[in-house]
Amino acid sequence: MAPCLLSACGALFLGAEQIDNTIHPTQSHMKPLIRLFFRTLRILLGPVMLLKERLSRPAALQRTAEQQAEVDSLCNGLALYQFKTCPFCIKVRQEMHRLSLPIVRLDAQHDAQNRTALLQGSGAAKVPCLRITNANGSVQWLTESGAIIEHLRGRFAG
Numbered sequence: 639m640a641p642c643l644l645s646a647c648g649a650l651f652l653g654a655e656q657i658d659n660t661i662h663p664t665q666s667h668m669k670p671l672i673r674l675f676f677r678t679l680r681i682l683l684g685p686v687m688l689l690k691e692r693l694s695r696p697a698a699l700q701r702t703a704e705q706q707a708e709v710d711s712l713c714n715g716l717a718l719y720q721f722k723t724c725p726f727c728i729k730v731r732q733e734m735h736r737l738s739l740p741i742v743r744l745d746a747q748h749d750a751q752n753r754t755a756l757l758q759g760s761g762a763a764k765v766p767c768l769r770i771t772n773a774n775g776s777v778q779w780l781t782e783s784g785a786i787i788e789h790l791r792g793r794f795a796g
């Protein structure tokens with residue numbers, strides 16, 4: 639069930655290519671229909687998910703100006719590769735908002751350069767993915783929404 643949901647999620651946001659790959663050549667006349675189905679679903683569901691994100695946004699953590707400036711500076715070393723309407727990305731964005739983290743968001747769905755950078759850096763075009771540039775210049779790529787949220791809480795919740 640979970641892999642099924644995930645592949646549907648991928649198809650929804652990537653244009654059904656993944657599902658296309660599982661179709662036997664004799665069923666290829668179905669491809670346009672399947673593409674249309676997911677495209678329609680994406681067009682209908684996208685705005686609903688974004689509205690839900692906006693309406694259920696948690697209250698933002700308040701810090702002193704000095705503390706927030708320090709957090710802002712640390713966030714310069716972070717970047718979130720995302721798809722706008724991916725539910726896992728929305729989960730991470732909500733936590734970023736809750737923790738008042740101005741982390742740059744990079745669209746890996748429509749921007750080919752971001753997508754290539756993500757693929758080369760993390761080894762997969764999977765989102766959400768947090769790129770962490772450490773003080774010594776080394777770079778880590780953190781995938782899995784749960785792990786990203788845990789990382790952000792560990793560094794910024796206290």
Ligand SMILES: N[C@@H](CCC(=O)N[C@@H](CS)C(=O)NCC(=O)O)C(=O)O
Nearest residue numbers: 647648724726763764765766782783
């Ligand atoms: N378990 C992952 C799921 C992430 C996921 O499935 N993301 C989808 C977009 S909603 C994706 O990147 N699909 C493209 C792929 O798997 O190649 C998480 O919690 O972050």
